[in-house]
Amino acid sequence: MELAGAITIFLGIYVxxxxxxxxxxxxxxxxxxxxxxxxxxxxxxxxxxxxxxxLKSLEKLSAKYGPxxxxxxxxxxxxxxxxxxxxxxxxxxxxxxxxxxxHMPTVEKNFQGFGVVFANGERWRQLRRFSLTVLxxxxxGKKSIEERIQEEAQFLLEAFRNTKAEPFDPTFFLSRxxxxxxxxxxxxxxxxxxxxxxxxxxxxxxxSFKEMSTPWSQFYDMYASFLKYFxxxxxxxxxxxxxxxKFIERRVKQNQATLDANSPRDFIDCFLIQMEKEKQNPSxxxxxxxxxxxxxxxxxxxxxTVSSTLRYGFLLLMKHPEVLGKMxxxxxxxxxxxxxxxxxxxxxxxxxxxxxxxxxRFSDLIPMDVPHIVTRDTQFRGYxxxxxxxxxxxxxxxxxxxxxxxxxxxxxxxxxxxETGQFRKNDAFVPFSSGKRICLGEALARMELFLFFTTIxxxxxxxxxxxxxxxxxxxREDGFAKIPPFYQLCVVPx
Ligand code: HEM
Numbered sequence: 001m002e003l004a005g006a007i008t009i010f011l012g013i014y015v016x017x018x019x020x021x022x023x024x025x026x027x028x029x030x031x032x033x034x035x036x037x038x039x040x041x042x043x044x045x046x047x048x049x050x051x052x053x054x055l056k057s058l059e060k061l062s063a064k065y066g067p068x069x070x071x072x073x074x075x076x077x078x079x080x081x082x083x084x085x086x087x088x089x090x091x092x093x094x095x096x097x098x099x100x101x102x103h104m105p106t107v108e109k110n111f112q113g114f115g116v117v118f119a120n121g122e123r124w125r126q127l128r129r130f131s132l133t134v135l136x137x138x139x140x141g142k143k144s145i146e147e148r149i150q151e152e153a154q155f156l157l158e159a160f161r162n163t164k165a166e167p168f169d170p171t172f173f174l175s176r177x178x179x180x181x182x183x184x185x186x187x188x189x190x191x192x193x194x195x196x197x198x199x200x201x202x203x204x205x206x207x208s209f210k211e212m213s214t215p216w217s218q219f220y221d222m223y224a225s226f227l228k229y230f231x232x233x234x235x236x237x238x239x240x241x242x243x244x245x246k247f248i249e250r251r252v253k254q255n256q257a258t259l260d261a262n263s264p265r266d267f268i269d270c271f272l273i274q275m276e277k278e279k280q281n282p283s284x285x286x287x288x289x290x291x292x293x294x295x296x297x298x299x300x301x302x303x304x305t306v307s308s309t310l311r312y313g314f315l316l317l318m319k320h321p322e323v324l325g326k327m328x329x330x331x332x333x334x335x336x337x338x339x340x341x342x343x344x345x346x347x348x349x350x351x352x353x354x355x356x357x358x359x360x361r362f363s364d365l366i367p368m369d370v371p372h373i374v375t376r377d378t379q380f381r382g383y384x385x386x387x388x389x390x391x392x393x394x395x396x397x398x399x400x401x402x403x404x405x406x407x408x409x410x411x412x413x414x415x416x417x418x419e420t421g422q423f424r425k426n427d428a429f430v431p432f433s434s435g436k437r438i439c440l441g442e443a444l445a446r447m448e449l450f451l452f453f454t455t456i457x458x459x460x461x462x463x464x465x466x467x468x469x470x471x472x473x474x475x476r477e478d479g480f481a482k483i484p485p486f487y488q489l490c491v492v493p494x
Contacts, residue, residue, distance in 0.1 A: 030077055032384040036070035037061060044072030049222065052215025055367050055396060055478060058082075062397070068381055073222035078371075078390045082397040084404050084428040090380065091372075091393055091435030097380075099436035100373035102390045105224030106217050106234055106480070110241040115293025116440065117301065117370065119285075126285040127294055131440055134270050138185050145185070146343050149448055152180050152190065153455035154340070159193060160460060160491045167465055167488045170314060174452075175202045175307035181448060182302030182441075186295050187251055188266030201244060202303065208240040209304045213479035221480075241296070248295050252288065268295060302441055304481075305365060306448050312363035312473075312484040313356070313453065316411055318464040319471040323413060324457075327352050328494070331458050341454035343447055349454075350423035354416035356449050360431040362411045364482050367396035369433050395430050404428035411473075456491070463490040 037048045048071070049057045058080050061069060067086040070077050081087050090098045101120055103113075111118040116127040138145065156177040179202060180190035191198035211217060211233065220227050220234045227234070255268045264270045271291045278284035317324040330351045335341050346353055372391040377384060385391075400408040404426060405415045418424045432439035439445070464471055465488055475482040 030070075030386065030389075033070045033077055033386075033389070034065075034068045034079055034381070034383045036065050036072075036080075039072035039075075042074065044074045044076070044222075046222070052218055052479070054218045054221075055394075058368075058392070058394065059397065062394075068383070074225060076225070076390065078392055079385055080392045080394060082394045084398045084401045086381075087393045087395070087398050087430070088427070088434065090391065091433065091437075094378065094380065095435040097374050097376060097378040098372055098391060098393075100375040100388075101437070102371035102373045104371060104480075105221050105228070106212050106237050107241060108224070109228075109238050110245065111293055114289050115297045117297040118293075119290075120373075120375075122283065123285045123290070127290060128440065130271070130274060130286075131267075131294060131298065134267050135185065135441070135444060138267070145181075145444065146447060146451070148184050149181055149451045150340055150342070150455070152177050152184075153452055155180070155190075155193065156452070157455065157459055160456070161493070163491060165463075165490050165492045167490050169486070169488050170311055171206065171307075172199065172202055174310045175206065175303055177452065178307040178310065178448060179205075179299075179303040181444070182299060184266075186267040186298050186302075188269070197247070201247060204240045204244055205300055205304050208237050208300075209308070209481055210477055210483050211237050211240070213477035213481045213483055215479070218479045244300070245292055245296055248292050248299070252291060252295075267298065271295075298441070301439075302444070305441075306445050306452075308481070308484060309360060309363060309365060309445075309449060310452055312365075312482075313359040313449075314462055314489060315471065315473055315484060315487055316359055316362065317355075318462050318489060319468050319473055320411060321468055323355055323411075324462065327355055327453075327457055328461070331454055335454065335458060337458065341451055341458060343450065345454070346450050350417065350421060351413065352450070352454060353423050354413040356453060357416040357426075357429060358411060358413045360449075361399045361405070361415065361429060363484065364396050364399055365431055366433075366481055367394070367478070368480070369393040369395045370437075372437065393433065395433060398428050398430045401428050459494060460491040461494055463492050465489065 037045050039045050040047070048061060058071065059082070061071060062080065062082040067082040068079065070079055072078070081090050101118055101124065104118070107118075113119060113123075116124065116131050119127055143151075156173065159173055176191070176193050176198065184190050214233070216233045217237070220232070252268055255266070255272060259269060259272055261273050261276070264273060268291065271286065271294070275286040275291070278286050317327070330349050331341070334348045335345055369392065372393065373388050374385050374391060376387045378387075398404075402408050405428065406412070407415055416424050416426065432442040432445070471487075472485060474485060476485045477483040
């Protein structure tokens with residue numbers, strides 16, 4: 001009995017020593033991190049974070065600790081960057097160091113560092129270069145991406161006409177059209193709007209984007225190292241993404257069975273051909289897992305982002321009818337009613353261009369960016385950030401930086417206009433982030449936003465079901481993404 005007691009005491013002391021040494025080691029590794037609130041053992045800065053209000057809580061801490069500070073989620077330090085200067089100094093001026101990707105706990109089980117969005121190092125470089133090349137070149141000799149968008153916008157107009165000016169929820173009208181553009185690139189074809197499988201995939205995407213932004217997901221992001229061992233709402237995201245991956249797995253098998261290496265039909269074919277070319281290369285990242293998960297990245301990112309922005313945009317235009325009126329006027333003057341809008345019209349349409357920028361700035365789709373890590377020990381503003389430390393570039397604080405925008409808190413296209421009415425560029429316009437990880441689909445997204453907005457507004461006006469002053473534009477979820485509120489509208493032929 002005495003021996004058992006002695007062993008227990010010895011083990012107790014031994015484990016405590018190990019814990020103290022490990023905490024001390026971590027502490028000394030992190031001792032020159034930027035300042036921040038004092039963390040408590042195990043729970044970190046839990047007491048400073050309001051449940052489900054990560055963005056607001058971090059902005060509050062920034063008011064106290066400045067634009068660069070450290071906050072602890074459990075025992076994990078996060079370096080938070082706020083405002084244009086700090087984010088630019090990190091993502092642009094020290095682009096290589098700040099280009100790593102952090103694990104995102106809510107989707108970690110699905111991606112495990114595979115696929116272009118969540119890859120790092122050599123894997124990320126290979127997948128990013130390849131994806132960009134395919135996106136840029138696709139349509140070579142066949143239809144250009146611009147033509148694909150123009151064609152899809154006509155299908156959307158037809159669907160809008162069929163609503164006969166009756167009220168409807170625009171969510172899946174917009175996502176079917178937007179998704180078809182990326183689908184024609186990755187799967188080689190568009191889906192019929194009545195296709196049941198297509199609609200169910202879109203519902204899964206919409207649902208998982210929303211789930212990734214709930215208060216629970218924000219809490220899970222902070223304490224995943226503990227919570228992942230328990231069931232909970234985070235499992236829902238896993239199953240939704242897994243169902244989408246299975247769909248892609250089936251498409252890849254179909255492509256393999258019918259592949260003609262001399263005439264690739266889509267992104268999947270191009271990837272399969274690259275796999276074959278590099279099959280003797282042991283450091284090649286062209287394998288089935290990266291194919292499936294990069295395709296899932298492109299399909300998802302190419303659908304939910306642009307369609308949420310269009311949805312938010314419609315709501316903001318109904319809230320500000322004077323802005324909508326000026327867009328109509330510019331469309332009629334520059335494009336007229338007899339031809340479809342083209343991307344080269346944009347340079348003649350500064351007002352419309354400014355409104356689309358303002359919609360993206362104000363709707364602030366990914367407010368805290370997709371988290372980064374530093375790729376090596378990094379000196380930044382006199383601090384030392386150890387390799388692998390997580391970085392939150394707070395895009396939201398750049399998009400509302402009072403030193404860069406005249407009306408940072410309100411919806412005002414003048415934020416992007418000179419007094420003379422010309423379009424004014426602003427380097428704090430970062431909804432796509434900046435630096436080496438900048439959104440891979442930026443060019444595609446900007447083309448889609450311009451062509452969808454102008455094509456729809458050339459033919460329709462937007463009618464809200466309530467008075468403009470009663471329209472609430474507060475996001476429905478405000479976490480990883482800002483999800484626009486639910487609403488209905490009527491589209492009335494002009
Ligand atoms: C309004 C539309 C969009 C917005 C606001 C947006 C925003 C973003 C943001 C904030 C990031 C993270 C950048 C970073 O890590 O610093 C990102 C990454 C990415 N986006 Fe987009 N995006 C949009 C549309 C698209 C489209 C249409 C595609 C499809 C091709 C796409 C594909 C990607 C990919 C693959 C990445 C990962 C890049 C990497 O890790 O290297 N996005 N996007």
